[in-house]
Amino acid sequence: MNYVDTTYPPVRESRQVASFKPALLQTEEHHLCPGCGEPVAIRLICEVIQELGLAQDTISIFGHGCYGAFMSTLDVETTLCLHGRAPAVATGMKRMRPDKLIWTMQGDGDMVSEGLAEVLHTAARGESVTCFMLNNGVFGDTGGQMTAASVVGQRTKNTLEGRDPGYHGFPITIGEMVAALPGSAYVARGSVHNAGSIAQAKKMIRRGFERQMANAGFGLVEILTMCPTGWFLPTKDGPEYMMESLGSVYPLGIIKDVGAEQPA
Amino acid sequence: MSLRLIDGSEAVAEAALSAGLRFYSGYPMSPATDLLEQLAKKLPQRGGVCINADTEIEGVNMAIGASMTGFRAATGSCGQGLSLMQEAIAEVALNETPLVIFNMARSQQDYFQATRGGGWGDYRTIALAPKDVPEAVELTQLAFHLSDKYRVPAIVYGDNILARTLTAVDTSPIAFEPLPPRDWALDGTTGGTGRSKQIWTWGVGKHNTPGPGPQLHWRNIADKFARIAETEQRWEAGFHEDAETMVVAFGTAGKFVEYVVEDMRQEGWQVGFFRPITLWPFPEDALERGCKTARQVLVFELNAGQMIDDVRISLGKRVPIRSIGGISSDDAGINIGDRMDASYIRARIIEAMEPVS
Amino acid sequence: MNVAARKLSRGTIVVAVDRCKGCELCVRACPVDVLTMSEVTNANGFRFPLLAPGCTGCTACQQVCPDYVFEVYKYEEAVDELAAD
Numbered sequence: 001m002n003y004v005d006t007t008y009p010p011v012r013e014s015r016q017v018a019s020f021k022p023a024l025l026q027t028e029e030h031h032l033c034p035g036c037g038e039p040v041a042i043r044l045i046c047e048v049i050q051e052l053g054l055a056q057d058t059i060s061i062f063g064h065g066c067y068g069a070f071m072s073t074l075d076v077e078t079t080l081c082l083h084g085r086a087p088a089v090a091t092g093m094k095r096m097r098p099d100k101l102i103w104t105m106q107g108d109g110d111m112v113s114e115g116l117a118e119v120l121h122t123a124a125r126g127e128s129v130t131c132f133m134l135n136n137g138v139f140g141d142t143g144g145q146m147t148a149a150s151v152v153g154q155r156t157k158n159t160l161e162g163r164d165p166g167y168h169g170f171p172i173t174i175g176e177m178v179a180a181l182p183g184s185a186y187v188a189r190g191s192v193h194n195a196g197s198i199a200q201a202k203k204m205i206r207r208g209f210e211r212q213m214a215n216a217g218f219g220l221v222e223i224l225t226m227c228p229t230g231w232f233l234p235t236k237d238g239p240e241y242m243m244e245s246l247g248s249v250y251p252l253g254i255i256k257d258v259g260a261e262q263p264a
Numbered sequence: 265m266s267l268r269l270i271d272g273s274e275a276v277a278e279a280a281l282s283a284g285l286r287f288y289s290g291y292p293m294s295p296a297t298d299l300l301e302q303l304a305k306k307l308p309q310r311g312g313v314c315i316n317a318d319t320e321i322e323g324v325n326m327a328i329g330a331s332m333t334g335f336r337a338a339t340g341s342c343g344q345g346l347s348l349m350q351e352a353i354a355e356v357a358l359n360e361t362p363l364v365i366f367n368m369a370r371s372q373q374d375y376f377q378a379t380r381g382g383g384w385g386d387y388r389t390i391a392l393a394p395k396d397v398p399e400a401v402e403l404t405q406l407a408f409h410l411s412d413k414y415r416v417p418a419i420v421y422g423d424n425i426l427a428r429t430l431t432a433v434d435t436s437p438i439a440f441e442p443l444p445p446r447d448w449a450l451d452g453t454t455g456g457t458g459r460s461k462q463i464w465t466w467g468v469g470k471h472n473t474p475g476p477g478p479q480l481h482w483r484n485i486a487d488k489f490a491r492i493a494e495t496e497q498r499w500e501a502g503f504h505e506d507a508e509t510m511v512v513a514f515g516t517a518g519k520f521v522e523y524v525v526e527d528m529r530q531e532g533w534q535v536g537f538f539r540p541i542t543l544w545p546f547p548e549d550a551l552e553r554g555c556k557t558a559r560q561v562l563v564f565e566l567n568a569g570q571m572i573d574d575v576r577i578s579l580g581k582r583v584p585i586r587s588i589g590g591i592s593s594d595d596a597g598i599n600i601g602d603r604m605d606a607s608y609i610r611a612r613i614i615e616a617m618e619p620v621s
Numbered sequence: 622m623n624v625a626a627r628k629l630s631r632g633t634i635v636v637a638v639d640r641c642k643g644c645e646l647c648v649r650a651c652p653v654d655v656l657t658m659s660e661v662t663n664a665n666g667f668r669f670p671l672l673a674p675g676c677t678g679c680t681a682c683q684q685v686c687p688d689y690v691f692e693v694y695k696y697e698e699a700v701d702e703l704a705a706d
Contacts, residue, residue, distance in 0.1 A: 001657075004672040004702045006636040010694050018683040018693035020637060024456060026471040028689035034642035034667070039687040055456030059333070071462065072470045076455035079332055079463040082355055085325040088317075092329025092337065093450070095313045096287060100452050118325070121318040195650055195681035228644075235644035 022046035024055060024075045031069055035235025037225025037242075038067045038134050040192040042074070042105075044202045045132065049076065049101070052209060058101040059093055061086045063110035066140045070105075084115025087122035090129040101209060103130040108149035109139040112174050116148065119174065123218040126183030130208045130219040133174065136227035137246050144230030148172045151249045155232060171249055178220045179256040185217030187255040191224035193239035197252065204254070211259045224250060265434050272397045272426040273298035276366065278435035279404035280338060281310055287330035287337040289315040289323040293345045294598055295424035296368035300340065320348040324365070328352060331361050332463055334449030336408055340366030343374030346419075347382065353417050354383020358465040358485060360415040360448070364407045368422045370598050372517060373591070375570035378419050379544040385465075386482055388489045390418040390496065391543035395519040397431035402438065403541070409440040414492055415448070421543065424599055425516045498541035501554045503529050507536030509617050510558040512551070512575055513565060514540055517589070517604060521564050524609045535613060543571070548578035561585045562616050566592040566603055588612035629699040632678015635692040636670055643667030647682035647691070656682060674702045 009016070021028045024046035032039055049055055058076050062068055064083045071078050081089045086104035094102045111119050111133045119131060138144045138156055146156045146163060149171050153162040163171075179187040186208050190201030201223050208219040224246050226238030233241055254260075270278070277299055280288070288307055290300040300316070307314040313330070317323030323339045330337035339349070346353075346367050356363045367374055378391040390410055394400035400422055407418040454460045458472050467481025468474070475481065500518070503525060504510060513521040518539035525537045538554045540547050555561055561579060563572040566589050575585055588609075592601030602608070641663060647670050648656045655675045658668040670682070670690075678695035 001673060002703050004630070004633060004674060004676070006634050006672050007638075009635055009692065010633050010696070012700055013697040014633070014694040015697075016692065017632070017678055017695050018680040018691065020692050021689045025689075026458065028637070028640060029471075030688075032687065034687070035644035035646060036687045039689070040685065043689070050456075056454075057452045058455055059450045059452050061329070071464060072468055075458060075460045075470075075472075077450045077452055077461045079359070079450065080465065081328070082325065082351055085321065085352075088322040088325035089329035089332070091315065091322075092287060092289070092326035092331070093333050094329075095315070095326075096330045096333045096335045096337075097451060117319055118322055121322060125315075192685070195679075195684045198684045235642075236646065236649055238644075239646065239649070 023050050026073045026075050030073065032066050033229045035226055035228040035238045036066065037136065037192040037227070040198060041134055041201070041223045041225055042067065042070050044198065044205055046074070048202060048205045048209060052206070054101045054209070058103065061089050061093070061104045063104065063106040063115065064141065065107035065110055067105055067107065067134055068141070084110055085118055086110070087115065087118040087129065087131055090131070091122055091125070091127045094127055094129050101212060103132060105132050107140065108133060108135040108137060109147040112148040112172050116172070119178065120181070123178045123181045123184045123220065126217040128212050128215045128217055130212050130221065133220065133222045134225045135222050135246065135250060136225050136230060138227055138230035140227050140230050144227065151245055154245060156230065173250060175220060175222050175250070175255050178218070183218050184220065184256060185258045186211040186219040189222040189250055189252050189255060191242065191247070191252055193224070193226065193243055207257065214259060216259050222250070266436070267432040267434050269430055269432050271298070271428055271430050272400055272422060273368070274302050275397050275401050275431070275433050275435055276404050276422065277302035277306055279401040280408070281306060282435055282437040283405040283408040284336045285338055285408070286312040286335040287327060288339065289317045289326040290340050291317050291320045291323050291345060293341045295370065295427040296341045296345065296366065298427055299366060299368055320345045321352070324349040324352040327363060328356055328361055331363050332450050334446045334451060336412070338364040338366060340368060343367055343369045343377055346374065346377060350382035353381060353389060354385050354387050355465060356417050357387035357389065358385055358482065359463050360485070361463065362411040362415050363417045364411050365417060365419045366422065367419055368424070368427045370424060371593060371600055372515060372566040374421065375543060375565065375567060378421050379546070386486050388544055390416060390492065391421055392418065392541060393421040393515040393543050394426065395516060395539065397426060397429060398433050400426055401433050401435050405438045410496060412443050414488065416492065421515060423516050425604070493545035496542060497545045497547040497550065499539060499547040499550045500541060501536070501538045501550070503536035504538060504554040505557070506534060507558055508534040509560050509562060509613065510536050510538055510555045511562045511564055511613060512538045512571070514543060514571055517564055517566060520604060520606055520609055524606050524613065528610065528613065533617065535617065546574040546578070551575065551578040555579060555583060558583055560616065562588045562613060564609055564612070565589045566600060586616065588616060628674045628701055628703070630674050630676045630696065630702045631699050632676045632693060632695045633702070634672055634676065634682065634694070636672070637690045638669045639664045640688050641667055641669040641690045642688055643669065644687060646685045646687070650681045650685040652679060652681060653677055
């Protein structure tokens with residue numbers, strides 16, 4: 001089999017249609033695991049901020065997780081806050097700088113375990129901030145333990161026999177809970193398991209930010225991301241496993257969009 | 265100078281507004297509730313925001329967010345509520361975000377909490393303890409100034425007597441030295457420039473603009489607190505030049521002790537008082553100088569013995585040190601109890617000064 | 622799947638070989654199956670993707686890649702990558 005030399009850009013007449021990294025990342029390098037879905041989600045957020053022209057009008061608040069690696073490479077203003085508290089920090093920021101795009105970057109461990117009160121109260125208050133939850137059903141940064149979002153039967157470092165509802169209880173589907181609160185304006189759940197879902201997730205991110213800039217109320221964009229390390233899987237099996245396990249408990253789609261009901 | 269007869273909660277609220285408070289988030293808890301209610305009413309009227317937080321943890325974190333964007337922000341509760349905020353107080357000390365925390369305390373039992381703190385890491389908290397409402401007005405404004413100047417947390421340690429006592433006070437703004445602009449604050453504008461800002465307790469910085477990293481960052485902060493310790497001590501002392509017995513007290517207890525000592529001096533007792541205004545940094549050298557002639561030091565604090573540790577650190581074994589206070593509470597566990605009483609204090613001092621028969 | 626029938630390429634990629642962590646998500650994502658993992662490993666010990674003729678420049682590989690390994694180009698005219706220039 002003869003392969004094409006992919007070391008350099010083509011000499012034949014062509015146009016570039018995709019770059020290595022988005023403009024708002026200072027480097028492509030990161031230490032996240034092979035097959036991790038989080039860098040894909042980060043890339044989408046960077047692209048949307050750039051496309052909306054909001055790089056100089058945005059402040060991001062990171063919780064604690066593997067995605068924290070991007071604290072040091074994201075070229076927008078960032079702060080790291082206490083585990084779970086990002087929506088509260090976002091509240092203070094948005095109240096003082098209501099014209100800025102304020103968003104949080106959290107995992108399921110950060111938001112649904114530690115930060116359950118914060119996200120629910122912030123949504124109830126209808127703060128026009130956008131909270132992102134990268135959902136892989138584990139506390140990835142500490143090696144892959146169970147969170148409040150882990151699904152029944154999911155094997156993790158501290159549920160080696162699989163999450164047993166009789167002992168460990170049932171997962172909390174935060175998207176549906178937030179959507180039930182009158183203060184929430186946009187709740188969507190996407191994933192990064194294939195190019196099609198990635199394109200859909202990008203649309204959700206954009207819509208979420210647009211709703212914030214229209215002061216519609218609280219926005220939650222959940223993105224299912226692969227964690228083959230936390231799932232004890234070969235990397236190439238991550239996407240399929242994710243949609244079979246997490247995907248069956250966390251269905252993809254727009255859960256709530258008050259902006260969609262507004263007249264054009 | 266325009267005096268109004270108002271209670272300590274309202275006075276502290278007005279003082280905070282005079283200092284330029286723009287954001288307050290709090291949760292009700294006696295005796296800090298009145299402060300929250302005052303600010304819920306006044307802050308929106310004066311162009312600020314007051315959020316009735318659903319938990320103390322959220323309250324302090326909201327205030328942190330507001331402060332990070334460059335505005336004066338505060339939260340408050342009593343010591344039991346501050347317990348929940350310990351992690352957040354350490355966080356702002358280590359990520360250099362100004363924050364004022366009001367402890368309208370139920371008792372004097374929060375001294376360790378205020379001065380040692382229960383958060384992780386090598387950090388200190390400036391703690392200011394007013395003796396009465398007029399001093400609370402001054403120290404509230406000072407707290408915002410010092411917090412901004414050094415980018416550190418500052419606690420104003422009041423109590424329920426302070427919160428509820430009506431006094432004629434002037435709450436107009438006090439002029440402090442001008443402060444540099446908040447160029448560290450986040451407002452989004454450095455985004456996409458390749459030099460976007462970051463606030464992080466680990467001081468890692470970004471790929472293009474690396475920071476000192478955790479070790480050096482934390483050492484720098486420790487050095488900063490050492491500088492604050494040298495320059496920001498405040499205290500008050502009286503009748504100490506020839507005192508045979510010195511009485512040390514803080515907060516409202518300090519005012520009671522001052523009153524008793526003044527009375528006893530007129531009767532000829534060789535007694536003096538010392539009151540730290542900054543619980544941290546504790547005025548160690550000033551206390552040592554104040555106790556030069558003393559043959560015993562009595563510590564009047566209404567707890568099982570907390571400030572007495574700092575008195576011992578200051579004086580060593582040079583002079584006997586005893587507690588004449590103790591835990592004092594009412595049946596509800598919320599009010600200061602009956603040992604905050606001039607006759608009681610007087611009796612304990614006399615008991616310590618008269619030879620044992 | 623007959624690779625020989627897809628000899629013309631409408632697009633191509635640049636692969637940042639040493640950044641690849643060998644996850645193989647690109648192989649799975651490519652709709653025309655022109656990516657396979659190498660036998661040799663990169664500087665970090667990971668296998669990396671090799672490109673056969675037939676790329677359409679759809680960017681699916683770049684979209685799914687967690688390590689930003691791909692740059693993607695579209696040719697103005699379909700190209701026989703293996704023909705001599």
